[in-house]
Amino acid sequence: MPELSFQVRGAEAVSDAALPAIALQLEISNQPADESIQTVVLRCQIQIEAPRRQYGELEKQKLRDIFAEPERWRQTLRPITWANVAAAVPGFTGTTTVALQVPCTFDFNVSSTKYFHALDSGDVPLTLLFSGTVFYYSAEGRLQAAPISWNSEARFRLPVRVWRECLDRFYPNVAWLCLRRDVFERLYDFKVGAGLGTFDDAIESILEARAEAGR
Numbered sequence: 001m002p003e004l005s006f007q008v009r010g011a012e013a014v015s016d017a018a019l020p021a022i023a024l025q026l027e028i029s030n031q032p033a034d035e036s037i038q039t040v041v042l043r044c045q046i047q048i049e050a051p052r053r054q055y056g057e058l059e060k061q062k063l064r065d066i067f068a069e070p071e072r073w074r075q076t077l078r079p080i081t082w083a084n085v086a087a088a089v090p091g092f093t094g095t096t097t098v099a100l101q102v103p104c105t106f107d108f109n110v111s112s113t114k115y116f117h118a119l120d121s122g123d124v125p126l127t128l129l130f131s132g133t134v135f136y137y138s139a140e141g142r143l144q145a146a147p148i149s150w151n152s153e154a155r156f157r158l159p160v161r162v163w164r165e166c167l168d169r170f171y172p173n174v175a176w177l178c179l180r181r182d183v184f185e186r187l188y189d190f191k192v193g194a195g196l197g198t199f200d201d202a203i204e205s206i207l208e209a210r211a212e213a214g215r
Contacts, residue, residue: 001146002134003031004040008126008156009097013166020104020170022162024128026087026154029095038135038143040089046102048080048115049125049155062118066111082112082126104166106176116163123157130154 007027014021030037055063060070067076083102090096107113116124130152138144179187191202 001144002035002037002136004130004134004148004152005029005031006128006130006152006154008128008154011156011158011162013162013169014101015169017101020106020166021101022104022158022166023099023101024156025097026100026128027095027097028089028092030092033094036091036093036137037089038091038137040132040134040148042087042089042100042130042132042148043084044086044100044131045084045129046082047127047129048082048112049127050080050115051077052125053122056120059118059120063115065118066114079127080111080115086132104163106167106171107178108175109178116160119160121160123159124163126156126158128154128156 005028007029008024009027010025011022012025014023028040050067064070066080067073067078085100085102087098087100089098105113108117130148131150132148134146134148136144136146187199187202190206191199194202194205196202196205
């Protein structure tokens with residue numbers, strides 16, 4: 001019966017994807033090495049292991065949106081689910097490498113986006129949890145199926161710059177906000193009524209007015 005092990009050997013932004021994505025170079029090895037694998041239907045949950053990283057003061061301030069005040073992090077700092085992805089791995093014997101594509105979003109209602117955005121540099125500790133089914137040939141040449149072991153996982157430290165490169169290719173110097181329709185209509189009315197050309201101008205005007213009121 002196959003016994004698969006997993007290692008992430010690198011990561012890069014996908015240059016030709018329709019949507020922002022990072023490709024994790026996933027190495028899959030099997031024991032016994034001479035056993036013929038017909039295919040692997042692979043599922044993977046990727047978790048950000050936030051407690052396994054140190055944070056600078058500015059990062060801590062930005063991360064309050066997820067974990068509250070740093071004084072409470074003993075209770076609130078926890079792993080974050082980044083993505084659930086799947087891949088069909090072609091047949092191999094011994095070891096193979098596949099590109100596991102992880103979609104990225106700039107939706108600031110998503111905790112993983114807030115987390116990545118808060119980091120200045122360094123890397124992000126990830127844990128990849130695997131499940132799925134292995135189809136393989138027995139010694140008699142018969143096609144068999146077996147589940148991937150429940151404790152199959154891999155760890156990887158993703159450079160923050162890779163996430164930034166990925167988003168910058170699709171959204172250079174911009175960020176996206178999802179607003180309720182009624183809030184958008186109020187902002188739009190304010191923009192038109194104030195004679196402002198862009199929504200950037202409208203939001204800057206509101207922020208400047210708030211700053212003036214606080215002085």
